[in-house]
Amino acid sequence: MCGIVGYIGKRPAVEVLLKGLSRLEYRGYDSTGIALRLETENSEGSKIEIRKSEGKLENVQKLATSLPAQAKNSLCGIGHTRWATHGKPTTQNAHPHRTGHVVLVHNGIIENYQEIKEELLARGHKPASETDSELFGFLVLDEMAKGLGLREAVIVSFRGIIGVCSVVVMSERELGKIIGVRNGTPMVAALDPSGGAILASDAQPILEYTNDVFFMGDGDLVELSEGGAEFFDLTTGLPKKVESTHLDWSIDRIDRGGYPHYMLKEIYEQPTALVDTLNALLDRAKIESFPLAKHRGTELLMAAEELVFVACGSSWHAALLGKYWLEKYARISVSVELASEFRYRDPVLRPGALVIGVSQSGETADTLAVIRAMKKQGVPTLAVVNVRGSPIAREAEGVFFTAAGPEIGVASTKALLTQFLTLLTFAGALSAKRHHEHGKKGSTDPLTDALFKNTLVLPHALTAYLEATDGVAKQAQTIAKSLVDAKGFFFIGRGYSYPVALEGALKLKEIAYVHAEGYAAGELKHGPIAMIDSDMVVVVLAPKDAWRDKTVSNLEEVKARGARIVSIGAPSDSHLRSLSDFWIPLPELEDDALLPFAMTPAVQLLSYEIAVLKGTDIDKPRNLAKSVTVE
Ligand code: M6R
Numbered sequence: 320m321c322g323i324v325g326y327i328g329k330r331p332a333v334e335v336l337l338k339g340l341s342r343l344e345y346r347g348y349d350s351t352g353i354a355l356r357l358e359t360e361n362s363e364g365s366k367i368e369i370r371k372s373e374g375k376l377e378n379v380q381k382l383a384t385s386l387p388a389q390a391k392n393s394l395c396g397i398g399h400t401r402w403a404t405h406g407k408p409t410t411q412n413a414h415p416h417r418t419g420h421v422v423l424v425h426n427g428i429i430e431n432y433q434e435i436k437e438e439l440l441a442r443g444h445k446p447a448s449e450t451d452s453e454l455f456g457f458l459v460l461d462e463m464a465k466g467l468g469l470r471e472a473v474i475v476s477f478r479g480i481i482g483v484c485s486v487v488v489m490s491e492r493e494l495g496k497i498i499g500v501r502n503g504t505p506m507v508a509a510l511d512p513s514g515g516a517i518l519a520s521d522a523q524p525i526l527e528y529t530n531d532v533f534f535m536g537d538g539d540l541v542e543l544s545e546g547g548a549e550f551f552d553l554t555t556g557l558p559k560k561v562e563s564t565h566l567d568w569s570i571d572r573i574d575r576g577g578y579p580h581y582m583l584k585e586i587y588e589q590p591t592a593l594v595d596t597l598n599a600l601l602d603r604a605k606i607e608s609f610p611l612a613k614h615r616g617t618e619l620l621m622a623a624e625e626l627v628f629v630a631c632g633s634s635w636h637a638a639l640l641g642k643y644w645l646e647k648y649a650r651i652s653v654s655v656e657l658a659s660e661f662r663y664r665d666p667v668l669r670p671g672a673l674v675i676g677v678s679q680s681g682e683t684a685d686t687l688a689v690i691r692a693m694k695k696q697g698v699p700t701l702a703v704v705n706v707r708g709s710p711i712a713r714e715a716e717g718v719f720f721t722a723a724g725p726e727i728g729v730a731s732t733k734a735l736l737t738q739f740l741t742l743l744t745f746a747g748a749l750s751a752k753r754h755h756e757h758g759k760k761g762s763t764d765p766l767t768d769a770l771f772k773n774t775l776v777l778p779h780a781l782t783a784y785l786e787a788t789d790g791v792a793k794q795a796q797t798i799a800k801s802l803v804d805a806k807g808f809f810f811i812g813r814g815y816s817y818p819v820a821l822e823g824a825l826k827l828k829e830i831a832y833v834h835a836e837g838y839a840a841g842e843l844k845h846g847p848i849a850m851i852d853s854d855m856v857v858v859v860l861a862p863k864d865a866w867r868d869k870t871v872s873n874l875e876e877v878k879a880r881g882a883r884i885v886s887i888g889a890p891s892d893s894h895l896r897s898l899s900d901f902w903i904p905l906p907e908l909e910d911d912a913l914l915p916f917a918m919t920p921a922v923q924l925l926s927y928e929i930a931v932l933k934g935t936d937i938d939k940p941r942n943l944a945k946s947v948t949v950e
């Protein structure tokens with residue numbers, strides 16, 4: 320996910336920016352860049368020098384060594400790590416973008432970029448990149464041409480923007496200022512005790528200089544200058560007060576990024592983990608949808624006629640969800656097996672079957688045993704694993720690595736979402752293959768293409784969902800307070816929501832030690848409904864998808880029997896909301912198939928907040944191990 324740093328003060332800006340960007344590397348990115356204010360014009364006649372490159376930060380670090388002295392000594396600049404959504408991850412598309420005298424970096428998505436682009440083209444502008452970000456620079460440029468100052472021009476330009484995005488802008492016409500706007504994606508600002516001010520996508524680059532920060536809210540604008548930081552309201556343009564927060568972070572807490580528990584940190588790292596996993600899975604230089612990178616694993620997957628997943632715990636839930644996607648998009652036969660059962664059965668596998676072990680740790684004894692046994696029998700095996708060098712990764716014939724990074728909390732969160740993404744990507748890639756095989760060579764499948772497009776912007780949508788003020792985190796906290804003493808919980812859902820219901824119940828059991836069952840909503844009346852009374856809570860996963868109405872009928876059945884209802888559904892679903900005692904709205908995603916990526920964090924946060932109130936050892940729940948290496 321994109322990361323932003325901006326600095327003006329008394330320190331060499333290039334050092335502040337590069338160090339700051341290195342602290343934001345964890346967010347996931349595929350290109351980097353910096354822009355530095357110059358005291359006098361450079362050979363191109365401009366007063367802002369830009370260096371950017373595709374690939375890792377070290378590419379720009381190298382470019383920075385050959386900067387002219389006046390850029391090296393610059394005391395003001397902005398920097399960016401980009402993760403491509405609109406346009407490929409090339410140097411051209413990397414930020415900062417220059418538009419005349421305006422230079423900017425951007426994090427998020429301008430949803431109406433197509434309309435804006437057409438309008439700008441009609442006005443005679445010629446964008447140099449494929450990005451939505453660059454377009455904002457033209458808007459500011461045009462407003463400044465009408466006589467507005469930089470801050471006013473940014474405010475007016477923002478009025479035409481639809482989408483969740485933050486921008487940071489400089490102009491050669493007002494070289495003593497950096498303007499930053501937070502609108503859905505995070506931004507933190509601070510005063511540098513040695514003079515000047517800094518802003519960044521999170522507090523990590525700032526903690527180097529000060530522990531007192533301003534967490535900006537959505538719709539806040541900050542103007543950084545040598546004199547410090549002033550805040551304004553983006554809608555009214557009037558000055559506003561933003562309270563500062565003192566971050567009294569121990570080294571340990573800094574390791575946890577300021578979060579009280581690794582699990583919470585890892586919940587918030589999920590968008591980044593998705594970005595990194597997409598980068599690992601795909602060959603992003605290709606233009607088709609879901610272009611899997613070339614390796615043995617891809618060959619095995621593409622040759623398979625039937626998929627047999629083996630896994631345990633949350634990884635099994637991921638596989639179950641994968642089945643829904645694979646059947647729908649790729650029309651391939653899929654079975655999902657508990658590794659501990661499968662290994663002692665005498666299963667019948669058809670020729671062409673591929674056995675896929677899904678495991679976060681890559682060490683789970685039962686999953687490993689199945690992979691070994693299948694290999695012995697000459698059955699092709701594939702692994703979806705988070706830990707490199709782990710036994711399952713070594714044993715399987717082909718491997719796809721999820722890129723969740725180290726997951727410290729014993730209860731799996733971000734690793735699970737990266738498993739989801741990997742299996743969704745398998746569905747997309749197999750669907751594209753199927754489409755080509757059906758004689759539509761060169762053409763693309765609109766359903767798969769739309770899914771791919773929406774998958775690329777999913778991390779942004781998830782960030783906005785997780786980080787919204789008074790959003791899902793706050794809702795989960797409030798609900799937890801009312802339900803902490805409930806006797807037990809059912810999590811119910813149909814379709815894509817069913818595996819998520821299983822996961823919600825598992826999370827609550829694991830970290831809060833509260834009895835919970837996950838059920839396919841249609842199964843409730845076949846027994847468990849006998850348990851329902853007013854001491855029971857039913858968490859109903861009912862997004863507006865093909866299964867919603869049926870799930871709502873099941874909700875009515877448990878409501879009639881006195882259960883307290885927590886619903887998780889579409890923000891516009893007022894009927895569902897009216898039936899519920901507690902309510903967590905989901906984000907509006909273009910594609911129903913992607914809703915598990917938002918529902919899962921919602922149930923994770925609910926379980927987390929209940930566990931906090933129970934005072935359990937959240938990161939190391941009793942009796943559990945991160946790697947289950949015994950049967
Ligand atoms: O490492 P694995 O994904 O193979 O582990 C499988 C399960 O042990 C694991 O998912 C377990 O259920 C977690 N504690 C879930 O939070």
